[in-house]
Amino acid sequence: MLSLEPEFRELHAAGVIDDVAAAQRLAVERGEIFSVSNELRVALYGAVAAITAGVGMMVKANLEHIGPISLIAALALAAAGCYAMPVRARLRQEERSAAGEYLLLLGALIVSADLGYAEYQFHWLGPHWSAHLLILCVFHALTAYALDSRLVLSVSLTSLVAWFGVEEGGGLARTGMRELICAATIYAWREAHRRLGAVQQFQETFEHFAANLAFWGAIALCLGSEGRIAGVVCLAALAFVTIRNGLQSGREIFVIYGVAYTAVGLACLEAQLIRSPLLSTVTALVTVVGAVLLAWQLHRRLKAEAS
Amino acid sequence: MAFRPTPDEERWIAMGSRLKAGAADPWLVERAGGWKTVSTRMRCVLFVLAAVAAGLATAVCDLLHIPAYMWLAALILGAVAEWLVIKRRLYGAGIEEALELAALLLIVFGITESIGYSHDVVIELLMAAALLVAGIRFLNPLFIVLSAVAVSFAIRYGVSQTAGSVFCFAVAILALGFGAQQFRRPAYERMLDFLVVAMPVAGYIWTQSFADTRPQALPLVMLFPYATVALLFGIGRRSHALIAAFMVSVGCLAYELRNLTGLTLEVRLMVWGGVVLAVVAELERYLRTPKHGITSRKAPGEDESSFDLLQIIGAAAVTPAAVHDGDSQFKGGGGRSGGGGASGAY
Numbered sequence: 291m292l293s294l295e296p297e298f299r300e301l302h303a304a305g306v307i308d309d310v311a312a313a314q315r316l317a318v319e320r321g322e323i324f325s326v327s328n329e330l331r332v333a334l335y336g337a338v339a340a341i342t343a344g345v346g347m348m349v350k351a352n353l354e355h356i357g358p359i360s361l362i363a364a365l366a367l368a369a370a371g372c373y374a375m376p377v378r379a380r381l382r383q384e385e386r387s388a389a390g391e392y393l394l395l396l397g398a399l400i401v402s403a404d405l406g407y408a409e410y411q412f413h414w415l416g417p418h419w420s421a422h423l424l425i426l427c428v429f430h431a432l433t434a435y436a437l438d439s440r441l442v443l444s445v446s447l448t449s450l451v452a453w454f455g456v457e458e459g460g461g462l463a464r465t466g467m468r469e470l471i472c473a474a475t476i477y478a479w480r481e482a483h484r485r486l487g488a489v490q491q492f493q494e495t496f497e498h499f500a501a502n503l504a505f506w507g508a509i510a511l512c513l514g515s516e517g518r519i520a521g522v523v524c525l526a527a528l529a530f531v532t533i534r535n536g537l538q539s540g541r542e543i544f545v546i547y548g549v550a551y552t553a554v555g556l557a558c559l560e561a562q563l564i565r566s567p568l569l570s571t572v573t574a575l576v577t578v579v580g581a582v583l584l585a586w587q588l589h590r591r592l593k594a595e596a597s
Numbered sequence: 598m599a600f601r602p603t604p605d606e607e608r609w610i611a612m613g614s615r616l617k618a619g620a621a622d623p624w625l626v627e628r629a630g631g632w633k634t635v636s637t638r639m640r641c642v643l644f645v646l647a648a649v650a651a652g653l654a655t656a657v658c659d660l661l662h663i664p665a666y667m668w669l670a671a672l673i674l675g676a677v678a679e680w681l682v683i684k685r686r687l688y689g690a691g692i693e694e695a696l697e698l699a700a701l702l703l704i705v706f707g708i709t710e711s712i713g714y715s716h717d718v719v720i721e722l723l724m725a726a727a728l729l730v731a732g733i734r735f736l737n738p739l740f741i742v743l744s745a746v747a748v749s750f751a752i753r754y755g756v757s758q759t760a761g762s763v764f765c766f767a768v769a770i771l772a773l774g775f776g777a778q779q780f781r782r783p784a785y786e787r788m789l790d791f792l793v794v795a796m797p798v799a800g801y802i803w804t805q806s807f808a809d810t811r812p813q814a815l816p817l818v819m820l821f822p823y824a825t826v827a828l829l830f831g832i833g834r835r836s837h838a839l840i841a842a843f844m845v846s847v848g849c850l851a852y853e854l855r856n857l858t859g860l861t862l863e864v865r866l867m868v869w870g871g872v873v874l875a876v877v878a879e880l881e882r883y884l885r886t887p888k889h890g891i892t893s894r895k896a897p898g899e900d901e902s903s904f905d906l907l908q909i910i911g912a913a914a915v916t917p918a919a920v921h922d923g924d925s926q927f928k929g930g931g932g933r934s935g936g937g938g939a940s941g942a943y
Contacts, residue, residue: 291779291834292786297612306624307616314897321835323887325896328904329840330881335908336848337873339915344866346917351863387885388893389878395912396874403917440905444912452918495909543906546642553646568660575653582646582692589639597619 295319327388334392342399349407358411365404372397376437386437395441398433402426402445423453435488440495447476447499462514466521469507476500497535501544504528505551512559525555533588540596545588553581599630601736602688604781606630610688611783615898632688638903643691651699667707675700682735694735701727721751736784738791745792746799758803759815765800766819769793773823773830773839790838794845797823801849816853820846832891 295316302312317323345368349361376394379386386394409415409422430446433439454472480496483489508528511521529552536544557574564570602610609628612618614636618625635643651674658666678697681687705723712719725747732740745768753761772792780786797820804816824846831839855865884893 291776291836292783293779294608294612294615297608301612301616301624304624311898318896318898322890323896324832324835324891325894326840326884326891327893327895329837329844330877330893331904331908333844333873333877335911337870337877339911340866340870341874342915342917344863344870347863348867351861387878387881389874389881393874393878399915399917406917441908441912444909445916448913448916452916494905498906498909499913542636542639546638550642550646557649568657571653571656571660575650575657578646578650578653582643582650585639585643585646586690586692589635590633593619594621595619596617597621 291321293319331388331392334388338392338396338399341396342403345400345403349403358408362404362408362411365400365407369397369400369404372400373433376439380437391439391441394433394437394439395445398430398442398445401429402449420453420455423449423455427453434492438489440491443492443495444499447495450476451499451503461516462510463516466507466510466512466514466517469503469510470524471507473500473504473507476503497544501528501532501547505532505547505555509551509555509558512555513562518559521555522559525552528552537588537591537595540592542589542592545592546585549581549585549588553578598683599686600683601734602630602632606632607688607736607782607784610634630686632686634687634689635691640689640691644695645691647692647695648699651696655699655703665707667703667710671700671703671707674703689735689737694731694737694740697734698727698731698740701731718751718755721747721754725751732788736782736788738784738788741788742791742795745796749799749803753803762800762803762815762819765796765803766823769796769800769823769842772796773826773842776830776834776836776839790836793827793838793842797842797846798849801853812853812857816849820850820853824850835890 298307298312298315298319301307302309302316307315314323345365349365352361372393376386376390376397379390405422405426409419413419415421427446427449430442430449434443434446451472454468454475476496477500480493480500483492483496505525505528508521508524511517512525514521529548532544533548536542536546536548556577560573560577561570564573606629609625609630610632613622613625613629614634634640651670654674655667655670658670663669674696678693678700681690681693681696687693702724705720705727708723709720725744728740728744728747731737732744745765749761749765752764769792772789776786776789776793800819801816804813824843827839827846828843830836831843851869855862858865860868881893884891886892887894
């Protein structure tokens, strides 16, 4: 098995890494410490995905067979059971394990399925049925803050995105606008979160959601026949802001968002607008090569600043 | 003129990656031989962009009606790739890998055009050779795995499905065996890691007959011992790849035995999901205090940022969509215009 023990020893002797870091790294390289944390989390995610899929299929398959109240109560009970362990750990001020984290996620997903089923069955919200997604967003947000869970925050943000959602036949321009408004909402939430001095680790979750949605919205605008100019302006502005944010904070992923999404958007736009196949292909080639060179230069700059 | 980093340089490049070193860190500059590399994320992005660029460049040659345009494009792309490696000293940057692979595949397509598309086995072997050459040239484990899979395709169509499956498992077992060796080059280790995880899956897929859903003998005979050995060796050798191989083998076994109980799919998903959840939760609790060095806590210095992002994406992906009642007056988005929740079933 590969061991970089000699290299770590050399760096320790040269004073590049301190005694504590060297001891920790050497223990890992020698196999004295072997963490299976990631493997366990993958297995937990698979289990949660399987249970959630099973619950969804069971609800769908038994809509006519099981009494709705029984099904809603059963799901609510299951969700409560999932929440019990993380809530107990929180009340005892204990560190929550990865299993507890994923159990909490499972509880949140069951709540989403339960409320969605209840609304589908009873139409409590009438024509405003999609408001149940907003209710879920608020509920999951409260849970995420109370129990300090990024995974549940992701569920909350996904519910918010679903509420803004995509209306069939709305056209690319309307879809793009909705996604941009959703991204702006998430960003405003993130700003309020930051100013209130709340949990640091949530900020990245907000930023990932906002960045991706904003770029999708801008690209949708670019591809639609209406709002194309606005889409290009948005795309350029987003690229500038995201790349600058990535460089300032040393986060490569935001640089990648800025370069990759912009390249995709521009290439698709060129394919739409330029009639000549040869010219559009050459233009797209120049765009993609430009994106590669830009990504490379920005990567080198990030590495230089890390020094 | 160096064609690739030496084993020592490659080890120091790996150190730079582990310690998140900057490009100008003196200790890295002194030891890495001037080779430039990128993170895995950036490598994937640059690979995709470069692959698209290669496709567009080939399309331009075609649109210009250049005779034998594929060979010309292959020459240009290959030359650029080698220039990036030899002169600019790129290693594992994605760009040079995509360009060289594109060049080799264009050569394969050129040969294919000459001999005709009916020679399936020959084409698959040519693809395997192209991937192997690219894999060895750039020490890229993904290309090596794809080459082995391409060979299995050739065996499957040239001999039989069972032979293709046996080949895949044989490669996996050989890779598992060779993994006991100490290699100076980290790339050799990565190649074996990719093979032990991917080849059992490929071997299992070749055993599948979509008409017959009963458990088959071959996958059970191959996967049970392989999973057991992978787990034992994974723990003994402290290998994440072998533990991943164990997990995927168990996944394949679970799928193979899916109809054993006669339960409906949704019940199976919930029951087995619950069992896995309970077992893993207990295992995590048990390993919170290290047992023989194995722990469920994160290792010191481990970079969690990529995994955290995957978790966020994963949580969003499994969030149930809203059920849309098509008969109701649809209003959403919190107002009179705009969309509402996503429609569709759970």
